[in-house]
Amino acid sequence: xxxxxxxxxxxxxxxxxxxxxxxxxxxxxxxxxxxxxxxxxxxxxxxxxxxxxxxxxxxxxxxxxxxxxxxxxxxxxxxxxxxxxxxxxxxxxxxxxxxxxxxxxxxxxxxxxxxxxxxxxxxxxxxxxxxxxxxxxxxxxxxxxxxxxxxxxxxxxxxxxxxxxxxxxxxxxxxxxxxxxxxxxxxx
Amino acid sequence: xxxxxxxxxxxxxxxxxxxxxxxxxxxxxxxxxxxxxxxxxxxxxxxxxxxxxxxxxxxxxxxxxxxxxxxxxxxxxxxxxxxxxxxxxxxxxxxxxxxxxxxxxxxxxxxxxxxxxxxxxxxxxxxxxxxxxxxxxxxxxxxxxxxxxxxxxxxxxxxxxxxxxxxxxxxxxxxxxxxxxxxxxxxxxxxxxxxxxxxxxxxxxxx
Numbered sequence: 001x002x003x004x005x006x007x008x009x010x011x012x013x014x015x016x017x018x019x020x021x022x023x024x025x026x027x028x029x030x031x032x033x034x035x036x037x038x039x040x041x042x043x044x045x046x047x048x049x050x051x052x053x054x055x056x057x058x059x060x061x062x063x064x065x066x067x068x069x070x071x072x073x074x075x076x077x078x079x080x081x082x083x084x085x086x087x088x089x090x091x092x093x094x095x096x097x098x099x100x101x102x103x104x105x106x107x108x109x110x111x112x113x114x115x116x117x118x119x120x121x122x123x124x125x126x127x128x129x130x131x132x133x134x135x136x137x138x139x140x141x142x143x144x145x146x147x148x149x150x151x152x153x154x155x156x157x158x159x160x161x162x163x164x165x166x167x168x169x170x171x172x173x174x175x176x177x178x179x180x181x182x183x184x185x186x187x188x
Numbered sequence: 189x190x191x192x193x194x195x196x197x198x199x200x201x202x203x204x205x206x207x208x209x210x211x212x213x214x215x216x217x218x219x220x221x222x223x224x225x226x227x228x229x230x231x232x233x234x235x236x237x238x239x240x241x242x243x244x245x246x247x248x249x250x251x252x253x254x255x256x257x258x259x260x261x262x263x264x265x266x267x268x269x270x271x272x273x274x275x276x277x278x279x280x281x282x283x284x285x286x287x288x289x290x291x292x293x294x295x296x297x298x299x300x301x302x303x304x305x306x307x308x309x310x311x312x313x314x315x316x317x318x319x320x321x322x323x324x325x326x327x328x329x330x331x332x333x334x335x336x337x338x339x340x341x342x343x344x345x346x347x348x349x350x351x352x353x354x355x356x357x358x359x360x361x362x363x364x365x366x367x368x369x370x371x372x373x374x375x376x377x378x379x380x381x382x383x384x385x386x387x388x389x390x391x392x393x394x395x
Binding site for chain 1: 277
């Protein structure tokens with residue numbers, strides 16, 4: 001330690017040393033990114049298709065909807081069985097991104113959480129099937145969160161995670177309303 | 189060989205990062221809500237810690253001591269980013285579930301501490317085993333905290349429900365205050381055990 005204390009370093013030597021370290025790490029990251037990014041893009045597309053397939057199991061085609069980015073129509077033999085729309089909502093720990101499947105009758109088919117920052121062990125219950133199953137088949141009027149266990153029509157909040165539950169339900173509600181608006185616009 | 193074993197063992201028992209050094213308590217509180225989360229985090233740290241110790245040890249002759257800390261941080265950040273990119277490309281599901289934890293590793297005190305205290309002064313092989321030992325100690329501590337918190341707070345371990353409906357989970361164990369209380373007791377318990385072992389060894393030495 002003492003020998004290093006006594007040595008005098010010029011500011012340029014120190015700066016060059018640090019610059020070299022950053023340069024090397026930059027090159028390494030760039031090289032890795034160059035090779036992995038095409039694979040990552042491919043994988044994320046596959047992943048997205050898989051999550052859409054998981055939402056609408058029997059669909060044989062996902063057709064993008066004109067004029068809306070990231071909106072899809074799930075079709076079975078040419079007939080639309082579901083609309084898959086992205087939705088964003090504010091949860092307890094920040095943005096929650098959802099992928100919501102809505103039936104042509106404006107019922108919720110299901111949803112998938114694309115990304116979230118909710119508390120592990122509490123708020124992340126929104127990603128679990130036990131909560132997802134509560135939302136399936138709900139219509140717009142029943143999309144509200146209650147804490148009363150005897151109320152079977154509306155949605156039971158996850159214990160200890162009312163804010164997260166409410167956020168997800170609101171996000172889904174928005175998605176259902178948007179789908180309803182889209183179809184209303186089409187029929188006119 | 190004996191020496192390397194001692195270096196490895198030190199990280200798990202005598203200088204356990206969480207129970208003895210009390211480093212990186214923040215993640216120990218934040219991500220040990222379930223046993224699975226705690227284990228993944230522990231293993232990620234184990235990997236980054238060993239890798240970083242090797243790199244710091246390899247480059248210790250070239251690094252100017254005045255800028256060593258920024259360089260160590262750069263090295264840690266590079267390793268974490270590379271791991272992130274690789275996971276994203278080849279294991280997107282694992283990447284999704286690790287998400288924010290991975291980037292958190294960059295600022296873990298324990299990794300910088302081992303680079304500064306050990307790897308910058310020792311050869312590559314001891315440094316690697318120091319990282320491995322410290323990482324294992326960290327992972328084991330995380331896992332034990334995670335198991336206890338999940339069991340008390342949710343009645344399950346690794347998502348498998350162990351208690352029946354009669355068990356009313358102590359929600360506080362999942363929340364940060366529960367982690368504080370638990371870690372306090374665990375550090376105390378650890379200390380008692382270590383003192384017992386030491387006094388036994390001392391007695392043996394006398395006899």
